[in-house]
Amino acid sequence: MAGPVVLRALQTLRPQCLTATSGRFPAPVESVLRPASCVWYPPWRRSTPVSSLHMCSALCAGHNKWSKVKHIKGPKDEARGRMFMKFGMLIKIAVKEGGSNPDMNLNLAHILEQCRSKNMPKVSIEAAIKSAEKAKPATQHTIEARGPGGCLLLIEVLTDNNSRCQQEIKRLLIRNGGMLSDGARHNFNKRGVVLVSGKNVSTERALELAIEAGAADVQETEDEEEQPVLQFICDMMDLKKVRASLEELGVQITSAGLEFVPRTFLSLDEGQLDAASALIEALNDYPDVVRVWDNIQADS
Numbered sequence: 001m002a003g004p005v006v007l008r009a010l011q012t013l014r015p016q017c018l019t020a021t022s023g024r025f026p027a028p029v030e031s032v033l034r035p036a037s038c039v040w041y042p043p044w045r046r047s048t049p050v051s052s053l054h055m056c057s058a059l060c061a062g063h064n065k066w067s068k069v070k071h072i073k074g075p076k077d078e079a080r081g082r083m084f085m086k087f088g089m090l091i092k093i094a095v096k097e098g099g100s101n102p103d104m105n106l107n108l109a110h111i112l113e114q115c116r117s118k119n120m121p122k123v124s125i126e127a128a129i130k131s132a133e134k135a136k137p138a139t140q141h142t143i144e145a146r147g148p149g150g151c152l153l154l155i156e157v158l159t160d161n162n163s164r165c166q167q168e169i170k171r172l173l174i175r176n177g178g179m180l181s182d183g184a185r186h187n188f189n190k191r192g193v194v195l196v197s198g199k200n201v202s203t204e205r206a207l208e209l210a211i212e213a214g215a216a217d218v219q220e221t222e223d224e225e226e227q228p229v230l231q232f233i234c235d236m237m238d239l240k241k242v243r244a245s246l247e248e249l250g251v252q253i254t255s256a257g258l259e260f261v262p263r264t265f266l267s268l269d270e271g272q273l274d275a276a277s278a279l280i281e282a283l284n285d286y287p288d289v290v291r292v293w294d295n296i297q298a299d300s
Contacts, residue, residue, distance in 0.1 A: 082284075087115050088128040089158050089290045093140055095132035106240065110257040117255060140290075143169055144184035147279050147294070148177045149272035152184040154260050154293040155283055165288045172286060176279035187295055188260040191216075192239030194246060195254040198228030206230050213245035214238060229254065233261060262295035 090111045098105035102112055115125050139162060143155040159165040173179055198206070198220060210218035215232040223229045234242045236258055243256045268276060273296070280292050 083118060084115075084120050084124060085287075086284075086290060087111065087118070087120055088124075088131070091115075091125070091128040092132040092138070093158055093290065095129060096138075096140070100129050100133055107257065110255065113253075114255040114257070142185065144181055145169075145173055145178055146181035146184060147173075148275035149266070149268040151266050151268060151272075151276055152181070152187050152262070152295045153178070153280070153283075154185060154188055156290045156293070157288045158290050159288040168286060168288075169283070172282050173279070176282050177275050178279050187263050188293060189263060190236060190258055191261045192234045192236050192242065192256070193259045193261065194232040194234070194239070194243050194256045195223075196230050196232070196246060196251045197254060198230045201228075201230060209246065209249060209251060212249060213242050215242050223254075260293040262293075264295065265297035266295050267297050 091108065094105060094108035094111050098107060100108070102109040112125060138158050138160045140156070140158045141162075143157060143166070145153040145155060147153050155169060157165055157169070170180060194215070201209075203220070206218050206220070209215075209230075210232055213232060215234045215238075217233040219231050219233065221229050221231060232242055232246065239256060239258070243253060247253060276294070276296060280294065283289050283292050
């Protein structure tokens with residue numbers, strides 16, 4: 001006799017389970033527990049993995065000590081597309097300054113090397129160069145700002161409408177706890193930076209390599225994939241020499257180029273880091289922004 005009773009009980013429960021999954025949210029039935037498989041979760045409550053892409057860390061990871069915090073969030077393909085778009089802007093700037101021949105344009109050669117290291121398709125690289133040659137005039141400049149916790153930001157932009165760009169950057173800053181701040185540029189030095197893999201390289205060996213290559217400093221950091229990276233810092237005019245010396249020493253070069261390196265770093269607490277990360281992510285999402293430099297150092 002127990003069999004029919006159980007069957008009737010299951011038939012009674014089944015419609016309630018299906019109604020719950022339909023999203024209509026009926027009034028809960030007291031003393032009835034729905035099976036776990038029937039519980040409905042809104043899509044924004046689900047825990048989904050986040051792919052990171054910092055369009056700004058990939059290009060200036062050398063001086064950033066908090067690459068884990070400010071990675072660009074979003075689907076992997078979307079972040080990859082955004083990174084390639086930023087590379088296209090860098091190519092446009094390099095072509096504008098020194099022409100489209102990488103043999104005669106060292107900055108362009110360095111950028112193309114970064115493109116290849118990030119697996120940017122050759123077709124996309126060639127299209128970016130051709131587009132840069134035919135692009136309508138655009139101006140490149142750097143906007144100085146201050147972010148959450150007093151951190152300093154340099155926002156490099158490339159735009160064909162300065163007024164619109166300035167207004168939008170100001171709006172993004174205010175919305176995310178920042179402001180325009182003249183004088184931030186004085187906390188940064190433009191230096192040559194050579195990035196190499198830090199795997200299996202001790203601190204002592206890194207210092208030896210810096211001395212032998214003629215670099216002024218070497219710092220340990222991580223790339224966007226949280227892999228150890230060494231950045232060898234030198235004067236802008238010594239970039240080519242330091243790079244060549246490191247290659248002769250058997251070091252595998254990840255990238256080389258000019259970067260804004262902070263004179264002093266600023267430590268922020270967890271809440272300030274989250275706010276700064278949100279601000280930098282919002283700035284990087286704006287199409288006219290090429291890179292964002294900062295003087296933030298996360299506490300270890």
